[in-house]
Amino acid sequence: MANEVEVNTTYAFVSDDGTAYSENHTYFSDANTTASRARRLGFIATTSGPTVLAFSTTPSYTTQLRGPCLLLVVNRDTRADMFLTLDGALGARSQRNLKAGEWLFLDVTDLDNTAYASPITYAAQSLIALTVTSENSDAKGEYLCIYKAAS
């Protein structure tokens, strides 16, 4: 298998008037053999909002390498919502609510509002932390994070 990440999203729905909306969307993220440093982990979200995934500029056994990453976070808990906070290196923040079974997917985790203002010249902020809060003290979640040297 080539050193690449395959992403598949499939859904199908037929409306009451018979119109079908379906998709089997597969693509290879970063197909230029640059994906590496995969991390997959089950985590426990609590009311205190622990940092479940941290990033650093130097390789470490406790942190993911800071830079463009593919990220899939799933709420595996059937009881509880999860509240995700993604913090960028320069203060940008993106937050998301996940109900049971729902996921957050980002092909590339860089975030910065200036991307929209100046899409050609913006300076992407690398993700530095993912924190997850739950109203339960032991809500189960899972993530897969893969570093991409170029995106």
Place this chain on the structure above:
Amino acid sequence: MPVLTIYKTVTYADPDSLTPYTMTATKTLNVETAQRTRYTLSSGSNTQILSNGYPGLTTANPLYTAIKNVGSGSAYILFDDGTSVFSHEIPAGAIFDFYGEDIWGTGGGDTFNAIHAKGNTELEVDVFM
């Protein structure tokens, strides 16, 4: 009521160890209607690709949204809840999908009212309500 079932699979194998890192998730939703729209974007001016809160076939209370970049350049999308914004990049060929409308606040109180996009590319947007 029609049912929407969504499957997400990310597959990767470490090139040194060949260890697989496949992760899957599945979600089923009861939905009533949907819409599919295609947009040609510009890098110089914004394009509103989603407007939340309007009854009828214009999106209101979306349960699942999939934004596919079907062009050759990156797209940059911006979520706006009226007071706060954030944006993400969708590389060419990639998909960005999300659930619900309370996408901004950790307390679940905020909802986005619009999504805008820029970039020299095309987007196809599926919204299920």
